[in-house]
Amino acid sequence: MKLALSLFFTTRIQSISVDRPLSFDVFLKINNELILFKKAGDVISQNRLDDLIKHSVKTIYILKEQKQPYLNSLRAIVKDPDVSNPIRAKFIKETAFNHIDELFNNNDVASIAKESEGLVEDMVEFISGDLNAATTLMKLSSHDYYTYNHSVNVSVYSIAISKCIFGNDKNLLITAGLGGLLHDLGKRKVDSTLINKPGKLDAEEWIEMKKHPGYGYQLLEDVPTISIDIKRIVHEHHEHIDGTGYPQGLTDKQILKLSKVASIADVFDALTTKRSYKEACSAQEALNIMAGMAAGKFDPEFFKILETRADNGGEVTLDKNVDPCILNIPFKKAG
Numbered sequence: 562m563k564l565a566l567s568l569f570f571t572t573r574i575q576s577i578s579v580d581r582p583l584s585f586d587v588f589l590k591i592n593n594e595l596i597l598f599k600k601a602g603d604v605i606s607q608n609r610l611d612d613l614i615k616h617s618v619k620t621i622y623i624l625k626e627q628k629q630p631y632l633n634s635l636r637a638i639v640k641d642p643d644v645s646n647p648i649r650a651k652f653i654k655e656t657a658f659n660h661i662d663e664l665f666n667n668n669d670v671a672s673i674a675k676e677s678e679g680l681v682e683d684m685v686e687f688i689s690g691d692l693n694a695a696t697t698l699m700k701l702s703s704h705d706y707y708t709y710n711h712s713v714n715v716s717v718y719s720i721a722i723s724k725c726i727f728g729n730d731k732n733l734l735i736t737a738g739l740g741g742l743l744h745d746l747g748k749r750k751v752d753s754t755l756i757n758k759p760g761k762l763d764a765e766e767w768i769e770m771k772k773h774p775g776y777g778y779q780l781l782e783d784v785p786t787i788s789i790d791i792k793r794i795v796h797e798h799h800e801h802i803d804g805t806g807y808p809q810g811l812t813d814k815q816i817l818k819l820s821k822v823a824s825i826a827d828v829f830d831a832l833t834t835k836r837s838y839k840e841a842c843s844a845q846e847a848l849n850i851m852a853g854m855a856a857g858k859f860d861p862e863f864f865k866i867l868e869t870r871a872d873n874g875g876e877v878t879l880d881k882n883v884d885p886c887i888l889n890i891p892f893k894k895a896g
């Protein structure tokens with residue numbers, strides 16, 4: 562019996578957990594047909610997984626009705642104290658890619674955005690629990706798509722910067738992280754040729770691109786389970802304190818503090834990430850560029866925090882009692 566593709570969702574093969582019983586069936590597409598590869602309860606070894614990856618198998622198919630067991634299996638690994646931090650980090654990022662994929666492609670934005678809360682909670686806990694965690698998360702850039710990495714990175718930076726500014730308020734950190742993850746959601750309504758265009762946009766294209774914070778806000782506006790602060794981060798992440806930002810042209814006090822954090826995280830990640838048309842800046846170069854912009858664009862106090870955390874004279878030294886956000890290696894002074 563031929564199985565309808567519409568019954569399935571796809572995910573990266575790397576998100577299968579090895580050496581433990583699967584809680585969902587795994588299908589592979591072979592000669593344009595979906596074939597049951599492993600049943601729930603079966604175990605896949607690391608060697609078998611490596612072998613499939615070596616043979617260019619990138620995607621697995623899972624029945625939509627088994628999505629929850631699949632997501633639960635990812636979370637189980639993240640929460641397993643016996644799993645090493647690099648593996649946990651890998652699964653946090655796999656989960657994040659899954660959520661972002663759905664956020665950008667699934668019509669039910671409301672449910673997916675709400676589902677992402679668990680993921681961000683895991684990220685907050687992970688960053689709080691291990692000094693090198695933020696760094697580990699940032700360094701994992703196994704995915705090709707810029708928007709995916711960017712969304713996760715802005716989320717991680719937003720959590721780390723907020724931690725420096727506001728301390729360990731878990732709810733606030735989750736809001737900052739979820740805001741970061743969702744901040745560019747509105748890009749799903751912008752023509753993808755603009756999103757992926759290498760190099761500069763022309764005037765007309767810019768007008769369209771600048772609508773994305775408003776589009777994102779509209780997508781979330783009527784979702785009661787998403788807090789107003791998260792909606793505001795999405796809407797306000799391109800506002801500048803001098804009123805020259807977009808789309809509303811808000812000034813200093815009108816902008817939510819967490820939106821100001823997201824704006825700093827957004828620019829810092831964009832500058833330090835390699836794109837098809839530009840090399841990545843070092844953290845220090847990015848900070849220098851941002852310092853030039855800081856006067857009217859960013860909240861000077863918040864920017865100072867990023868700068869002083871980064872510009873600590875070069876080497877980041879590990880101290881037992883140090884605040885984890887100091888250890889974001891990307892903030893380290895270059896050279």
Ligand SMILES: [Fe+2]
Pocket residue numbers: 744745773798799
């Ligand atoms: Fe944006």
Ligand SMILES: [Fe+2]
Pocket residue numbers: 711715744745827
């Ligand atoms: Fe962005």
